[in-house]
Amino acid sequence: MSQATDTDVREDGIIESVSGPVVTARDLDARMNDVVYVGSEGLMGEVIEIEGNITTIQVYEETSGVSPGEPVEGTGSPLSVDLGPGMLDAIYDGVQRPLDVLEEKMGSAFLDRGVDAPGIDLEKTWEFTPEVEEGDEVEAGDIVGTVPETPSIDHKVMVPPDSEGGEVVAIESGNFNVEETVVELDSGEEIQMHQEWPVRQQRPTVEKETPTEPLISGQRVLDGLFPIAKGGTAAIPGPFGSGKTVTQHQLAKWADADIVVYVGCGERGNEMTEVIEDFPELEDPTTGNALMDRTCLIANTSNMPVAARESCVYTGITIAEYFRDMGYDVALMADSTSRWAEAMREISSRLEEMPGEEGYPAYLSARLSEFYERAGYFENINGTEGSVSVIGAVSPPGGDFSEPVTQNTLRIVKTFWALDADLAERRHFPSINWNESYSLYRDQLDPWFEDNVRADWPETRQWAIDTLDEEAELQEIVQLVGKDALPEDQQLTLEIARYLREAWLQQNAFHDVDTFCEPEKTYRIMDAAKTYNDAAFEALDAGVPVEEITDIDAAPRLNRIGVQEDYNEYIDDLEDDIESQLRELY
Numbered sequence: 001m002s003q004a005t006d007t008d009v010r011e012d013g014i015i016e017s018v019s020g021p022v023v024t025a026r027d028l029d030a031r032m033n034d035v036v037y038v039g040s041e042g043l044m045g046e047v048i049e050i051e052g053n054i055t056t057i058q059v060y061e062e063t064s065g066v067s068p069g070e071p072v073e074g075t076g077s078p079l080s081v082d083l084g085p086g087m088l089d090a091i092y093d094g095v096q097r098p099l100d101v102l103e104e105k106m107g108s109a110f111l112d113r114g115v116d117a118p119g120i121d122l123e124k125t126w127e128f129t130p131e132v133e134e135g136d137e138v139e140a141g142d143i144v145g146t147v148p149e150t151p152s153i154d155h156k157v158m159v160p161p162d163s164e165g166g167e168v169v170a171i172e173s174g175n176f177n178v179e180e181t182v183v184e185l186d187s188g189e190e191i192q193m194h195q196e197w198p199v200r201q202q203r204p205t206v207e208k209e210t211p212t213e214p215l216i217s218g219q220r221v222l223d224g225l226f227p228i229a230k231g232g233t234a235a236i237p238g239p240f241g242s243g244k245t246v247t248q249h250q251l252a253k254w255a256d257a258d259i260v261v262y263v264g265c266g267e268r269g270n271e272m273t274e275v276i277e278d279f280p281e282l283e284d285p286t287t288g289n290a291l292m293d294r295t296c297l298i299a300n301t302s303n304m305p306v307a308a309r310e311s312c313v314y315t316g317i318t319i320a321e322y323f324r325d326m327g328y329d330v331a332l333m334a335d336s337t338s339r340w341a342e343a344m345r346e347i348s349s350r351l352e353e354m355p356g357e358e359g360y361p362a363y364l365s366a367r368l369s370e371f372y373e374r375a376g377y378f379e380n381i382n383g384t385e386g387s388v389s390v391i392g393a394v395s396p397p398g399g400d401f402s403e404p405v406t407q408n409t410l411r412i413v414k415t416f417w418a419l420d421a422d423l424a425e426r427r428h429f430p431s432i433n434w435n436e437s438y439s440l441y442r443d444q445l446d447p448w449f450e451d452n453v454r455a456d457w458p459e460t461r462q463w464a465i466d467t468l469d470e471e472a473e474l475q476e477i478v479q480l481v482g483k484d485a486l487p488e489d490q491q492l493t494l495e496i497a498r499y500l501r502e503a504w505l506q507q508n509a510f511h512d513v514d515t516f517c518e519p520e521k522t523y524r525i526m527d528a529a530k531t532y533n534d535a536a537f538e539a540l541d542a543g544v545p546v547e548e549i550t551d552i553d554a555a556p557r558l559n560r561i562g563v564q565e566d567y568n569e570y571i572d573d574l575e576d577d578i579e580s581q582l583r584e585l586y
């Protein structure tokens with residue numbers, strides 16, 4: 001990002017005051033969102049307010065020791081990311097400085113100040129293969145060539161979105177670094193393999209389309225009950241330790257996105273260290289290559305400066321949009337958006353802005369919706385289609401969903417995966433509360449499930465939902481009068497619902513086989529429970545006592561389907577056994 005500042009800081013303005021991450025400067029000629037270098041160490045900052053000749057800057061690095069009177073240098077450019085080959089497999093901080101490069105320069109990843117490092121390696125060469133020829137007309141966004149960025153992903157080199165376009169007068173093939181010109185247009189414009197884009201500005205598209213394909217997560221409760229679309233938005237609110245991070249990691253590993261951008265935002269250092277250490281070891285289940293070959297990590301941990309936490313989600317979504325422009329399906333996970341909102345709150349209070357609810361700035365909801373708005377299934381300006389799905393964890397203090405960040409997020413996102421402390425305590429994982437959660441994509445995704453999994457997917461799922469709903473109602477009665485006071489058919493429903501919960505909704509993220517469940521398997525487990533249900537009610541109608549029905553030895557085998565690799569054969573046998581064992585009772 002931006003240029004290096006190994007030289008002295010030019011005195012375009014003078015520091016007036018320093019309050020944590022917020023610095024004011026006098027006589028600085030800068031525009032909103034411009035990047036500036038602050039103090040004699042040249043700490044990176046961004047202009048967030050201008051009043052008369054006083055400019056307010058949020059500084060992306062620790063400001064202790066920075067004093068009034070020190071210089072501030074303007075760069076004249078807005079906070080931008082550098083986009084080009086080399087972002088996959090990278091780990092960045094909140095302003096796209098590669099953590100490994102920082103570490104090399106400074107010896108420690110988390111303590112540096114005043115170090116700038118380009119977001120992508122400027123020296124590394126990439127093999128560029130042209131996709132257009134001399135004489136071709138190209139427009140903004142058009143793909144002019146490809147680069148094998150990783151074994152999993154071909155990087156598409158595109159005409160920058162703000163280009164006038166023109167006729168190709170020269171195009172090279174071979175090995176180049178990202179700063180060398182690969183295409184020349186008749187207008188004199190030269191195109192390189194990288195481009196800059198301001199992070200706070202959405203990259204242009206032609207149209208947002210209605211998403212019709214699910215982002216398959218391999219998690220039964222999500223795909224089965226609360227699916228998210230490719231290009232959709234989802235929130236995962238949950239109290240401390242309820243499984244937000246595990247759910248985000250599961251999505252990063254298993255979701256059928258081409259590209260994953262994982263933003264670790266303000267969470268504990270050890271959680272992020274886990275990501276940084278774990279992800280590079282993981283295999284991509286679909287290609288067998290490294291998972292990092294299609295992943296970009298952005299890490300801003302709780303011990304890193306708060307302003308860089310404010311920017312990390314923008315850095316992440318801009319990178320996501322860039323890959324979307326190539327025609328890819330991108331999934332962005334942000335863990336946790338609450339820490340981002342808290343960063344906004346801290347900076348707002350330093351600015352002495354009028355606080356809104358619980359001290360959050362009045363623009364909290366606008367910022368959240370601007371961010372989630374950048375998700376979607378799009379027709380890109382080059383005619384390709386691509387998507388950005390956004391999944392944000394929310395960490396409400398005390399697990400109280402009525403607080404402002406959860407409430408404002410709820411108004412925006414279309415999928416709500418509510419994690420539940422009680423379920424987590426009972427070791428029901430993923431502890432997604434099926435009564436409170438919802439997906440507004442369910443109906444529009446049904447045709448996909450009907451065409452690609454089973455024609456009766458919606459009906460079977462509806463049966464599961466009805467059974468779980470009925471269980472929730474019956475539980476209230478059971479609490480008052482006990483289970484034995486219920487009529488036999490209701491006792492049986494409770495038993496079936498228990499299997500739905502244990503065999504279908506529960507899923508162990510740490511079991512080699514159970515960690516991922518393809519949609520066909522999700523269907524078959526649900527359907528196996530229904531097979532038991534239908535045969536059991538037939539037996540009940542024939543006069544068999546409910547205890548005998550629930551006692552058959554085949555039934556508990558339902559709970560072991562999740563861990564079966566050859567699940568089809570296992571389920572075929574199980575269904576036969578359930579039916580014949582019940583038939584023997586009458």
Ligand SMILES: Nc1ncnc2c1ncn2[C@@H]1O[C@H](COP(=O)(O)OP(=O)(O)OP(=O)(O)O)[C@@H](O)[C@H]1O
Nearest residue numbers: 239240241242243244245246429430507508509510
């Ligand atoms: N799908 C799952 N399968 C098995 N165990 C799970 C699953 N989800 C969560 N857990 C268990 O719950 C623990 C806490 O999960 P996690 O760290 O994701 O919670 P969190 O909501 O991110 O917590 P925090 O608020 O501290 O960030 C995990 O370490 C794991 O033991």
Ligand SMILES: [Mg+2]
Nearest residue numbers: 244245267271
């Ligand atoms: Mg967590």
